[in-house]
Amino acid sequence: xxxxxxxxxxxxxxxxxxxxxxxxxxxxxxxxxxxxxxxxxxxxxxxxxxxxxxxxxxxxxxxxxxxxxxxxxxxxxxxxxxxxxxxxxxxxxxxxxxxxxxxxxxxxxxxxxxxxxxxxxxxxxxxxxxxxxxxxxxxxxxxxxxxxxxxxxxxxxxxxxxxxxxxxxxxxxxxxxxxxxxxxxxxxxxxxxxxxxxxxxxxxxxxxxxxxxxxxxxxxxxxxxxxxxxxxxxxxxxxxxxxxxxxxxxxxxxx
Amino acid sequence: xxxxxxxxxxxxxxxxxxxxxxxxxxxxxxxxxxxxxxxxxxxxxxxxxxxxxxxxxxxxxxxxxxxxxxxxxxxxxxxxxxxxxxxxxxxxxxxxxxxxxxxxxxxxxxxxxxxxxxxxxxxxxxxxxxxxxxxxxxxxxxxxxxxxxxxxxxxxxxxxxxxxxxxxxxxxxxxxxxxxxxxxxxxxxxxxxxxxxxxxxxxxxxxxxxxxxxxxxxxxxxxxxxxxxxxxxxxxxxxxxxxxxxxxxxxxxxxxxxxxxxxxxxxxxxxx
Numbered sequence: 001x002x003x004x005x006x007x008x009x010x011x012x013x014x015x016x017x018x019x020x021x022x023x024x025x026x027x028x029x030x031x032x033x034x035x036x037x038x039x040x041x042x043x044x045x046x047x048x049x050x051x052x053x054x055x056x057x058x059x060x061x062x063x064x065x066x067x068x069x070x071x072x073x074x075x076x077x078x079x080x081x082x083x084x085x086x087x088x089x090x091x092x093x094x095x096x097x098x099x100x101x102x103x104x105x106x107x108x109x110x111x112x113x114x115x116x117x118x119x120x121x122x123x124x125x126x127x128x129x130x131x132x133x134x135x136x137x138x139x140x141x142x143x144x145x146x147x148x149x150x151x152x153x154x155x156x157x158x159x160x161x162x163x164x165x166x167x168x169x170x171x172x173x174x175x176x177x178x179x180x181x182x183x184x185x186x187x188x189x190x191x192x193x194x195x196x197x198x199x200x201x202x203x204x205x206x207x208x209x210x211x212x213x214x215x216x217x218x219x220x221x222x223x224x225x226x227x228x229x230x231x232x233x234x235x236x237x238x239x240x241x242x243x244x245x246x247x248x249x250x251x252x253x254x255x
Numbered sequence: 256x257x258x259x260x261x262x263x264x265x266x267x268x269x270x271x272x273x274x275x276x277x278x279x280x281x282x283x284x285x286x287x288x289x290x291x292x293x294x295x296x297x298x299x300x301x302x303x304x305x306x307x308x309x310x311x312x313x314x315x316x317x318x319x320x321x322x323x324x325x326x327x328x329x330x331x332x333x334x335x336x337x338x339x340x341x342x343x344x345x346x347x348x349x350x351x352x353x354x355x356x357x358x359x360x361x362x363x364x365x366x367x368x369x370x371x372x373x374x375x376x377x378x379x380x381x382x383x384x385x386x387x388x389x390x391x392x393x394x395x396x397x398x399x400x401x402x403x404x405x406x407x408x409x410x411x412x413x414x415x416x417x418x419x420x421x422x423x424x425x426x427x428x429x430x431x432x433x434x435x436x437x438x439x440x441x442x443x444x445x446x447x448x449x450x451x452x453x454x455x456x457x458x459x460x461x462x463x464x465x466x467x468x469x470x471x472x473x474x475x476x477x478x479x480x481x482x483x484x485x486x487x488x489x490x491x492x493x494x495x496x497x498x499x500x501x502x503x504x505x506x507x508x509x510x511x512x513x514x515x516x517x518x519x520x521x522x523x524x525x526x527x
Contacts, residue, residue, distance in 0.1 A: 125352035132312050133366045133414075134341040 024216050027138050028146060034139030035147065041140070045148025049110035049211075053156060056109050057102060061160035064097055065089065065167025072168065073176045082176075086183035087190035089168035090161075094191065094199040098161040100247050103206035106153055107239035111214035114145050115235040118218025119228035127219075142215050149211025150204075157203035198254050205246055210239045262326065265290045265422060265454045266311060271320035273306065280306050282478035284320070288471075293448050293455045295465040295486075297500065298475035304458040305349070308424050311456070312344060313337045324422070342370060345415030346424040351407040353399040353414070359386070360395040363414045370418060385413040389443060405436025412443055422454045423447060429461040441468055462501055466490075474500060 035041060068089045076082050118141060121127050127137040165187075172178040214235050221231035266288035273281040280303035288294045296304055309315045310322050313329045322329045324340060332340060353362050363382045367373060373381070386392040389409040399407060408428070415423060425444065429437050445468050447453045459465055465472060466486035474482040474489065474497050482489060482497040490501055499507030515521070 121355075124355070125348045125350055126354055128309075128314060129346070129348055129352035129354075129411075131314060132341055132344065132346045133369070134338040135366075135369050136338075 020220070021212065021216055024219065025212065028143050028215075031136050031139035031143050034136060035143040038144075041144035042147045042151070045144045046151050047148075049106075049114065049145070049148045050152030050156060053106060053109045053152070054159065056105055057156045057160050058163050060101060060105055061098075061163035062167040064101060064160075065093065065164030065169075066171045067167075068092055068097065068164065069168035069171030069176075073172050073178065082172075082178045083182035084186050084190075085168070085172045085178050086185075086187035089172070090165055090187045090191050091195060093161050093164040093168070094195055095202075096247070096251075098157050098164060099199055099202035099206055100243060102157040102160045102203065103153060103210050103243045104240055106149070106156060106207075107210050107214070107236050107243075110149060110152070111210050111235045111239055112232045114149070114211070114214040115218040115221065115232045116228055118142065118145070118215060119221035119231050122219065122221060123223040123225075123228060142219055146211045146215050149214065150207045153207025153210065154200060154203040157199065157206075161199070198250075201254070202247065202250055205250060206243050209242050209246060213239045213242065263289055265325055266456070267321075267323040268307075268310075269321045269323075271310070271322060272318045273303070273310065273315075274318065275306070279478055281317075281320075284475070284479050286473050286480055286483070288454065288456055290454050291448070291452050292470040293444065293457065293468055295457045295459060295469035295472040296475060297458075297460055297462065297465060297472055299460065299500065302475045303478065304460075304475065305426055308346065308426055308456070308458055311424065312341060312346060342418060343420050344422045344424065345418070345420040347408065347412050347415050347426060347428055349427040349430060351399075351404075351411040353402075353407055353411055355399050357399075358395070359391065359397050359399070359402070359410050362399065362410060363417055366414065366418050381417065382413075385417050386410075388416070388446075389413045390439065403436075405432050405439070408432065408436070408440060409443070412440070416447065416451075419451070420453065422456070425455065425457045425459075427459055428457060429459060429464050437464065444468060462503065476500075 069085065072085045072088050072092075073082060076085055076088070118127075121137075121141065127141065130137045130140060169183060173180050173183050217231040217235045217238070218228075221227045264287045266286075268284055268286050271281045271284040272279075284307075286296075296307060298304055306315070310317055311324060311329065313332065316330045325343075327336070327340060329337070329340070353359075354365065357365065360382055363385055364378050367378050367381060371378075383392055383395070386395055389412055391406060391409055391413070394402065394406065394410070399410070402410065423444075428440050428444065432440065441464055444455060444457070448455050457465065457469065469486055472483065472486055472489055473480050476496060482492055482494055484492070489497055492498060492501075496508040498504075505511045
């Protein structure tokens with residue numbers, strides 16, 4: 001009997017958490033007018049979460065692109081279809097690797113920082129102090145960080161894709177000798193607007209998911225050093241799993 | 256504070272009940288805080304002194320009973336009403352709760368920038384006056400991390416005072432301070448009360464300091480008030496519990512030992 005109860009506990013906890021996130025999102029939306037009247041709060045967070053993630057995004061993008069170039073070249077050369085490398089690399093980056101890897105890197109680089117920052121502010125009573133000063137921490141602290149993430153992720157994804165394609169070009173054309181003209185021409189031929197839209201939709205959804213998880217975990221973190229640490233871990237774990245699940249769902253809807 | 260008809264009491268707590276994490280914190284707490292006084296709320300650690308401040312500021316709601324501030328029932332206020340009420344309150348947090356990303360100056364200016372449309376020049380003047388009052392005008396450009404505990408608390412006090420509140424709440428204002436900082440904070444609390452007529456509520460267990468500045472004290476234990484009066488009256492009380500608390504004896508009605516099996520059995524009885 002106890003075992004059966006135990007089994008029921010996990011979904012119950014998941015549902016409760018989902019409800020808590022929904023209420024949290026609602027409270028944040030209510031606080032949005034305050035935030036939108038102060039665009040500087042948001043731009044500071046775009047700098048914080050987005051611009052400072054550029055180095056890791058570009059480095060990773062270049063290497064992922066190079067690997068795609070290498071694996072693609074290996075596969076296509078067996079079929080004697082090396083010319084298709086440009087199209088294949090661009091499609092896999094734009095539709096899948098770009099949005100997914102960017103979201104995962106964002107969770108690790110910026111999401112954890114957001115969680116820890118908000119969690120520590122909660123633990124040191126900074127959020128309570130704001131509340132007592134009649135300033136809603138949702139509007140002042142949480143919503144700008146959420147929006148900063150939501151704005152940053154699509155741009156980071158675009159940059160990741162561009163650098164990734166350059167990486168594939170570098171390996172495919174420069175190192176492996178794929179024809180330069182064919183590389184770009186096949187890319188133009190086979191990548192259409194629908195593919196790019198798919199990538200943009202994914203990056204938007206992932207940006208919302210990653211940012212929401214990060215600020216929610218920070219805001220609800222237990223007010224101890226250990227609590228903040230656990231919340232930071234949860235941010236990475238939940239975001240990663242969520243992004244992969246959402247990726248499959250979006251892909252199956254759009255294809 | 257704008258109210259229908261200002262009664263003699265700024266805070267009225269009636270038959271308050273509240274539990275958290277399955278533990279009953281308040282069980283029929285009733286107390287009154289008169290306007291313009293320094294009122295101390297004392298009690299051993301864990302009696303819910305901080306929780307009471309959170310109830311007064313409307314950060315949490317009671318299970319039953321009422322908390323009225325200036326005649327208004329805090330738990331019934333909507334968000335706008337609550338925020339309006341809080342603009343007339345200042346609170347000093349035990350850990351100061353300064354915004355760590357902002358300088359001392361910006362911390363004190365924060366409520367002014369949020370709640371007023373004063374030009375920056377005027378904000379500067381007000382902030383510097385408040386910092387002067389706490390003796391830290393020279394520290395305006397420092398960051399919170401560069402301050403000592405006592406200095407941080409004085410900055411937090413300047414921030415709590417900056418909108419000229421009618422009610423100041425102090426959460427353990429003396430804990431963890433060196434004697435000099437403690438003396439400074441005491442003088443400031445007294446000055447706020449004497450010069451500005453602010454009603455002050457001090458939550459503390461520092462009996463010695465409280466006795467020097469409080470006009471009236473409540474002693475809490477077991478979720479209710481077990482004694483009240485001026486510090487002098489409390490010292491003369493017959494209640495052994497209050498006596499123990501006021502004199503700081505290790506043993507008395509509140510035992511030194513947490514309930515445990517007999518010492519000898521536990522040491523010599525072998526593992527269980």
